[in-house]
Amino acid sequence: MSDTDKESRVKKWFKGRRSDQNTASELDTDKVAAPAPEQPTAPPAESEDTIEPAPDKTSFFTRLKSGLSRSSSKISDGVTGIFTKAKLDETSIEELEDLLITADLGVETVAKITAKLSAERFDKAITADEVKKFVADEVATILAPCTKPLTIETHHKPHVILIVGVNGSGKTTTIGKMAHLLSQQGHRVMLAAGDTFRAAAIEQLKIWGERVGAPVVASQPGADAAGLAFDALKRANQEAYDVLLIDTAGRLQNKRDLMNELEKVNRVLKKQDDTAPHSVLLVLDATTGQNAINQVSVFKQVADVTGLVMTKLDGTARGGILVALAAKFGLPIHAIGVGEGIDDFQAFDPQQFAQALVGISETPD
Ligand SMILES: Nc1nc2c(ncn2[C@@H]2O[C@H](COP(=O)(O)OP(=O)(O)OP(=O)(O)O)[C@@H](O)[C@H]2O)c(=O)[nH]1
Ligand SMILES: [Mg+2]
Secondary structure, eight states: OOHHHHHHHHTOOOOOOGGGOOOOOOOOOOOOOOOSOOOOSSOOOSOOOOOOSOTTHHHHHHHHHHHTHHHHHHHHHHHHHHTTSSBBOHHHHHHHHHHHHHTTSOHHHHHHHHHHHHHHHBTSBOOHHHHHHHHHHHHHHHHGGGOOOOOOOTTSSSEEEEEEOSTTSSHHHHHHHHHHHHHHTTOOEEEEOOOTTOHHHHHHHHHHHHHHTOOEEOOOTTSOHHHHHHHHHHHHHHTTOSEEEEOOOOOOSSHHHHHHHHHHHHHHHHHHOTTOOSEEEEEEEGGGTTHHHHHHHHHHHHHOOOEEEEEOTTSSOOTHHHHHHHHHHOOOEEEEEOSSSTTOEEEOOHHHHHHHHHTOOOOOO
16 A cells, blocks of 8 residues: 555544434343454544545455455346346346345345336346346445444543454454554554453454554453453543543353443443443454344344444455345444455445445446
8 A cells, every 4th residue: 555545544534423323122131143153622523534435445345346256246147147038027026036135135125126126127128237236226325324434533532432243253353453543543542452251362452552553451361341441441531542442352151241241341431431432333244144133133232332343344255234234223334344454444335335245347436
């Protein structure tokens, strides 16, 4: 990445408001399913920094496309196979429906897309490429209202971001990448190793802290996560940090344990700043497919999630699930991760994503 690219990327940060959050509902003790393979005074009220959609656009898009190739070749080849006839008929509509459902887009969403296609083009000539473009446009339209950047509210000292998600979803790596980006933008960032469950988790965050030049507040494995979060917020406030990113454990046994731990973290943060945490980001692993629906349901209940980050869109991602999530929950999608590297993180761009998902090969503007 050139220096100019870097500069343009770090000038901006993504916005996202707490008012977008959903309220928690009744809780039960269902298991939290893990993925298969797993104050000052007045303004400024918020930072105007926003992540550029693509600093290194082609490379990011290429990696996204490659990560989504399993889904996109399924959709693209499937559509090409179905739309060999001259006209759109009931059979081809049904086949398209089945295809999009198996690509994880969600039954209701698929029904809406095909109903619209049918209304516009039934019994009329249509090519496979036109169908792909139609689907990509519809997917982008569904995703667009959820494309909300994350705001760093600079009047909070610090703006507290709690990172939640099941084990292995990419929480710690996302914290590292976010800390890097925020630091580049000139924010002073502190990290808190709130996943006290495993020694390795604490070490992993410390390594990221060193890489990105951010101090890490940590304690011994097995220590109380809420106590750690309390100490971290106190220190971040005393030392006037702009952002505090708090890692959490994803390895808890069930929903009740998870709820208890996150509730306690929330409670102690509020003792110092009743508006904290200012953002609660749920990190989702794009390779887990349908299970992501369950994860959003559970974490919305236990952690008052304000936004989503989807990681591992570079692997064998089942990206269609993001469309189903957008339609079902409407939570802001702040950013996506396409690798383990420090720069493999970017604001979510619905058009770029829709094109990669459907296998349209044109590169973004
Ligand atoms: N390919 C790829 N791998 C990623 C990405 N994000 C994270 N990983 C890898 O996924 C694995 C799990 O990532 P972590 O960041 O440790 O996940 P976590 O949610 O903190 O996991 P726990 O602490 O065990 O709950 C690590 O090997 C990461 O390097 C991504 O965007 N792409
Ligand atoms: Mg972790």
